[in-house]
Amino acid sequence: MSLELRGITKQFGSLVANDDINFKVEAGEIHAILGENGAGKSTLMNIVYGLLAPDKGQILVDGQEIKIKSPLDALAAGIGMVHQHFMLIPVFTVAENIVLGHEKTNRAGLLDLATAREEIIRVSKEFNFEVDPDALIEDLPVGIQQRVEIIRALIYNSKILILDEPTAVLTPQETDELLANMKKLRDSGRSIVFITHKLREVKAVADRISIIRRGKVVGTVQPSASQEEMASLMVGRPVDLTVNKADGKPGKTILEMVDLNVLDTTGRALASKINLTVSAGEVVAVAGVQGNGQSELAEAIVGLREHLTGSIKLSGNELIGRSVDECLKAGIAYVPESRELDGLISSFSITENLILDTHGEAPYSKGIFYKPAMAHQVALERIKEFDIRAQSANDPASSLSGGNKQKVVLARELSRPVELVVVCQPTRGLDVGSIEFVHQRLISERDSGRAVLLFSTELDEVFALADRIAIMYRGEIIAIVPATASREEVGLYMAGIRTATAKGGAA
Amino acid sequence: MIKKILDKTLLPLFAFLLALFVGGLVIGFTDNKVLAKISSPIEFLKILGSTVGNAYLALFQGAIYDPNLAEGKSFMAGFYPLSETMVATAPLILCGLSVALAFKSGLFNIGAQGQFIFGAVGASYIGFKYEMPMVMHIMVATLAGLILAALWGGIVGLLKAKTGAHEVIVTIMLNYIAAKFLLFLLSTQYFLRPGRLDPIAPSVKETAKLPSLFGVDYRVNIGIFIALAAAVFIWWLLNRSIIGFRFRAVGANSSAARTAGISVSAAMIATMAISGALAGMGGAIHTLGNQYELTDTVAATFGFDAITVALLGRGTPLGVVLASFLFAGLRVGGQTMQANVGVPVEIVLVIQALVVLFIAAPDLVKRIFKLRNLQEASAMASKGWNG
Amino acid sequence: MKNKTTMSRESKRKLNGIYSMAIASIFSIVVFAYLPKVSGDVTYSFVLDKEWVLIQQWVIDSRVGAYGFSALSVLFTALAYYLFRKGKKHGIAIFGFSIGFFMAFLCWASAGDFVPFTGLLQGGLILAVPLIYGSLAGLVCERSGVINIAIEGQLLGSAFVAGVVGSLLQNAWYGLLVAPFAGALISVLLAVFAIKYRIDQVILGFVINVLVIGLTSFAAQRFLREDSEKWNESPILQPINIPILYKLPIIGPMFFSQTIIIYLLYVIIIVTQIALFKSKWGLRMRSVGELPVAAESVGIDVNKVRFRNVIIAGAIAGFGGAYFTVGSVGAFSREMTAGMGFIALAALIFGRWTPLGALSAALVFGFADQLRSVLSIAGTPIPSAFMMMVPYIATIIAVSGFVGRVRAPAADGIPYQRGGSH
């Protein structure tokens, strides 16, 4: 079946997320939609799937216009979707999740899960998925959860499959498997809409590529088009994502972790046997697929984790056992993974956010007295220095765009007297302009002699910034390689494969 | 500036009017004299209007100024009801502040009732048991109540901080436990007034009674000033102290606060202890200023009214003061209304509930009054049991 | 990998439970049997039938009894551990332990006294009835993702309506019939404001309680007092004997010679327990209470499901409310539910949001209350005020995670808006 969108427009308040979008995917085709974060890809697909109502526009399946008011209509029209945030109930079994919304009941009015189980096993066999119908979703790794979503779409007999950033949570190996399965599905006659912002994947599987920028389709190209062409369409100007930097000049050791274990409350290790040092004037990147213990390790360094064994030393001083406040004051700048959740208080003013971790110090306070006027003055300076685009320092942080929010966090953290900068996923969800700003700033921090520890799941970012790369897999650092290592090698480590070529290995 | 004030007061004002209107309908449509006229619309509306009007007039006279009382005496004598309203306002302000402060730290303190009880217990015991000089006796008694209540409130913060137990559930349960505990205390030799079997403690000594402001004819005492001072203090705490900064940070986004090095546990425990102390102070001044003797019903419904007060006052100290005055007036005036025109005082509960309901659902009020630019209530975000 | 963790977490919780049982057993031996300086005879009386003629008595020395029953709880604790090690369910052992502990306590608490044993059980069951209805109402609501603090109001409102209608029509059955509608009506308020206006559900439930207390007290003052013969003298429902079963000794009169409200309760308990986990209705209810976007993404109208279930919950509470008037005393009195709605909420939480859990908790709370009145007549070492605290303390212990984590449905209390999340 083919799917065509005509003139789809959607506004959120004053923001035009989708602006007169025209798009078509033919039967038996993989059509990729490529766009920066916030370009409006998910919005568009949620409209097609009936989760959002468009302000304007038509949806046609096989040339016939259809009205999609809810996901039921989409499913009935043969449209299935694998969501960016999985739509699975964690406390349900696989089978329960799959029948939800399409329940069959027996004579007594009770659920009939038997048919669903058979179907799941049948589809699993066909695609080598190995999914247990009676496993609880919350017990399954994300890769398998994604398969459950695909199985669900196939059981509903979807002829048009939408995959919204399916590779974001996968290892390079899992990604390859997924791409292969996508081809298999296409060859069985299904149409696939493949959403991503990663150029490489697009080139690997897509038959055609549409590029969206700021809610508009700015071009449709063949996979033979060059990466540079696609990137400049995506961003709207020629981009060069390589960061200009000289080689690092590592100085004395700033951060030293020895046999560090990060445990959860039940005593299970979330990160184990961590041995890593970061020196002044170098960027060490911790790479790895999301969920391999990086976040926990970062949190451990700043005192956000309670159950630790081993040692974390900052310029020779032990950090384990200290509170977050003490760790920060010891000389660490911390940019957390989630700006919205951990980095900022969105209902607080920009000023208040800029002094969130220094509010107890002069000049913002004296004794227990808080001095808002002083805070305001300093905030104005920071806003100027970091080029934060805001109407007023008294506006709530929620009024800022993603890039400016991140600048607020950076301004706050980097303005303190610190030796070590710990940054986690610093450019996640940012536009290219902001990404460039953040990257430049991190390099200049390095060049000014600070030690930088970067946690990133984006290989591009890792290679752009790092002087050394540590790869985490299942809570362990399985290799430390120089920045000159090949992408393939790092990719293999990320999948947990320890190659023989690995030298300079896990010291 | 004026627009800002208007924005802030318009919603509560409209909510209150709407609640009075609905309350009026309830009064009117349950009145036999009114219902008797239901067949002739004009007559019906007339008598409906006069019945409801008389009820609310009686309520006003019972709460603020009653010319009948002034007759033959000075003009000022007519303000006796107002003095009674002030008497009820003082503990309510303190309890309202208790709930409001917790709101700011992201905690929903339903436990003011229990904290009030402990405040009353502490103040009463010191008040009747010991001999002390005047000012000191009051201070020690109040402090005793305050400390007990702070501990009682602190338990909630401690449980929340250490185990994640939801404060709403814990405070609901602690209220009942406090009430039963009071009943138990009043059955022991330590508290039970000699020669009595019903739950009542001895009266506090003269030295522990709060001095009244306008002589023996009026009950209103310095308690109201204590309450107002507490409101000023809470304003300062929240807006001009680093402790308040932390409270607000934890309330607005505890995870970001923690990441910025603010101790969430400490903030929660401190908040609940201060909240408890405030409600306990309410219990203390109610005992030392108004009741003098501890009974099992000493807390009346102060702790619960406090929640409506905090919601109506939008969690700000000034709002709490105004809302307390309003609800205290309704309560006090309601008694007069019941005595004079026979409308049961419970209608006040209905009005109170409706005001809060309308405040919490600004969309509804906006729709009814066709208001456009009304400032959104900083609606308490629903966090759920796991939040 | 993750699978193993959740498994071990679960077994850790169970193990903690068994440790608590062991500690309680030791406590029982020391405090109930060893420490008391004097012992006395405890007289248990059993009424075998409704007729008081068939009374059996059993007399035992309190110390001997306490030792004996403590030994029983030790035994069952050991059994629990054995079954746990074998990887089998040990619910029966917990049950046995509880009986042993409870009987040991009773021996100690009523040394030298007379314990009307059947009366205790029967009274406990009766006291539990409104609690069970209330907690099931809470369950259906909260499993759908709407916090229900308004159980108290639902019980009170429907008690009022049932009583008044029963009195006006002089027929208790009409009272029973309208009660669920009254409960549902209060639920409409909850549903509209929680789902449509998305206001904080804790505040909302609280306000609804105040509103219902205000309205019923106002009406009681205005009508019921003045002309109580007309408005407030409802006949009550009479017990119905279930053929054959009601003749069974002890259980017969207890379970099968009751009013329709209690038989209805049996049905509702069984239906909710099965339906919650095994029916389409239950699956959808849990889905909107756990992750509403996911439910929406498979075409379920989240707010419709929630709305409907909140109304159903109100109707269930309505039967519980009817119990207060037409089911027991007939007349309505102000605030007659006296906080039962909150104990029902406690039972729901203590029972971990499951029907059988809530049922057990409600029964325990009911028995505790009955025990209090029995013991306060007998005169005991424990002040009755402390016995009254049992449900509240138990709930605090439960939510504090001392007996393992209790987890509310993930989306409980969070309003859902289409296309609003992400």
Ligand SMILES: Nc1ncnc2c1ncn2[C@@H]1O[C@H](COP(=O)(O)OP(=O)(O)O)[C@@H](O)[C@H]1O
């Ligand atoms: N429900 C919503 N309300 C308001 N703004 C939204 C909503 N959903 C998405 N947006 C905004 O719309 C823009 C497009 O978002 P999205 O479609 O998720 O982008 P993409 O998937 O391409 O990264 C973003 O700026 C985002 O912040």
Ligand SMILES: [Mg+2]
């Ligand atoms: Mg997206």
